Amino acid sequence: MAWKRGGFMSIWKKDAISVIGLGKLGQPLAVCFASKGFKTVGVDIDETVVDAINRKQATVLELGLQELLDTTGNNLRATTSFHEAIASTDTSIILVPTPSEGEGNFSSKYVEEALYSLGKALAFSKKSYHLVIISSTVSPGTIEGRLIKLLEETSGRRLNEGFGLCYCPETVALGNTIEGFLRPDMVMIGESSPEAGEQAETIYKQFCENNPPIIRMSLINAELAKLALNCYVTIKISFANSLANLCERLLGADVDVVTQAIGMDRRIGPHYLKGGLSYGGTCFPRDTRAYIALAKSVGLKADLIEAVERVNSWQDTHLLEIVLKEVERAPRRVVSVLGTAFKPNTPVIVNSPSIKLIRGLLDAGVDVTVYDPLALPNTKRLFGQRISYAESLLTCVQSAPVCVVATPWPEFRQIDETHIHWNPTIVIDCWRILDPEKLGVRVHYIPLGRGPQTIRQ
Ligand SMILES: NC(=O)c1ccc[n+]([C@@H]2O[C@H](COP(=O)([O-])OP(=O)(O)OC[C@H]3O[C@@H](n4cnc5c(N)ncnc54)[C@H](O)[C@@H]3O)[C@@H](O)[C@H]2O)c1
Known part of the structure; x- marks a missing residue:
């Protein structure tokens, strides 16, 4: 030994x-x-x-x-x-x-x-x-x-x-x-x-x-530090998401420009500061709940973390509203969703924002086709026959007049006008990973987190 x-x-x-x-x-x-x-x-x-x-x-x-x-x-x-x-x-x-x-x-x-x-x-x-x-x-x-x-x-x-x-x-x-x-x-x-x-x-x-x-x-400080770390990260994510929502309503505003600038300040830092969808996965949503429960158990109210949970859940509602608005204008009530994993490089779909989006679309009577490089087996287990599964990025994008890029998988960046079938195709890019120049004239490109110059009113 x-x-x-x-x-x-x-x-x-x-x-x-x-x-x-x-x-x-x-x-x-x-x-x-x-x-x-x-x-x-x-x-x-x-x-x-x-x-x-x-x-x-x-x-x-x-x-x-x-x-x-x-x-x-x-x-x-x-x-x-x-x-x-x-x-x-x-x-x-x-x-x-x-x-x-x-x-x-x-x-x-x-x-x-x-x-x-x-x-x-x-x-x-x-x-x-x-x-x-x-x-x-x-x-x-x-x-x-x-x-x-x-x-x-x-x-x-x-x-x-x-x-x-x-x-x-x-x-x-x-x-x-x-x-x-x-x-x-x-x-x-x-x-x-x-x-x-x-x-x-x-x-x-x-x-x-x-x-x-x-x-x-000490043991108690390590237990607290782990919980505090994850909860602090959810505050950062939610702050970036709040900023993105503001930017969407301000002429010419772009959340990436703002977060890149403030992220250079050492008091803030660049990580987990990208406006986009709600945080998900197995840890963050569970950890904010645990923080709130801990505060309650010692007679305190965790106002800040409760606000984070509200911001996070509003991001899901916000996305669903944007997508449904576009579906109402589309020739067919079908949406292609790119990415069901809660983040790239994992098959995990627990608390994934796109899973919540799919549920909302199904409740509204909208058909859904999905594609994910790793998470399709987990997605099939969850939704079974209620949605369609595309074998490739190409067939998924081509399957619907409204396309949502929900998980920022690197391979989705390759989407260009050769992927487009419907005229017009509405592309909602939640993380702003696509190059709109390459999408061609048949695409109405909607990047979340950017102001009205680029969003149709
Ligand atoms: N997943 C993350 O991103 C992440 C990040 C940081 C910390 N954590 C923490 O790590 C821990 C593990 O998470 P995970 O995602 O790997 O879990 P998991 O569910 O993927 O795996 C847990 C494994 O433990 C095994 N197991 C259950 N009871 C057992 C027992 N009594 N003896 C031996 N094996 C047993 C299960 O069979 C399973 O293989 C959790 O506390 C989680 O909060 C997870």
Whole structure:
């Protein structure tokens, strides 16, 4: 073992790591650890996932994942056995789901189940010490309020004696997880003791390629920092969206010019500051709910974040109104929607703005044809026969007199007049990724976030 609690820590030998939960995040994380030379054990309760990983077959679609998995050789194996994880590794990182529950708190049900299994395996183990790192997002107060007690009870060990515990929340974004794991802006470590924090710091220093700042803190502060980070990003997104809405009503205004300018100011920064559609995915909408629930639980009102949720939901209404207005003028009540994933490079459609648009269009009796480079299987599972699915970008654009570019996939940028069938075709470009010059005279181009020079009144 590389680490002896309170004793000498070798910087020459890497810890063996187990990653508990091989889903959208855990799978790329385990593969990254193995690719960096850590002996890695992936643990999941889903045998199909375990079998696939042992056959070197990725089960989640993530940029570069399969290629990296192919390079992992003997460094990565997967199992359903927590005993194996405890027996053959020094540190376990937990990355199981934490969905919203009731009031909006994160459910820690799956984390508790994983800790229960880990604790039982620890109880059997002859090893004197194991580090447990929780990376799943949890509600502030959960670790010290419930999880430590659970692990102490199931393992029969005391915190900081028989095991150490850290909270290292993941800040990566789907579609970019491998880069996000290997080259993070920073690593946050909430620690149960300085020794536990030091062991985690050593692991991340060996793992990350960009020598990121490592910020060590208490467990509660790390829990809060993760929630605060995501909620702050939703404020930025919603601010850019509010600006875009303003620009649409002001002669000659262009949200991209405004956000590019203010993003140069160090107090603001350029990232997540592009006016467009509502934020979606598995994290942001869940995290704002959790923030509001947390504030309520301590007798506060989260006015700012509640306003963010209102702005975000208004973006969906706004888009539907714009599209329906164009449908009323069109020769056929059919709309082509380009992109159903909530963002490019992922098949995830959870809380996707285009999914909400499609639902609104169906409710209004409008036919819909969709195309997405990765998300069509998930979209088919959701809508079945209620909508049509195009096999290509070309056939999707040609299928309707109104076309909405909803997800800014890079391949959509190639749309030009050779894609156009209907005369006229209304193209609503939610992220302003198309070149209107290339679309030809049959297209009425509507870029959201730009003023009336370019929007038909
Ligand atoms: N998805 C994101 O963009 C993102 C970003 C940052 C943080 N997170 C956090 O990461 C965590 C994991 O998210 P995800 O999107 O990878 O989840 P996921 O649903 O894609 O995968 C979870 C995996 O955990 C497995 N699992 C469930 N219970 C288990 C148990 N008791 N033991 C072992 N395996 C178990 C499931 O079988 C599944 O394979 C969540 O807390 C999430 O909030 C997600």
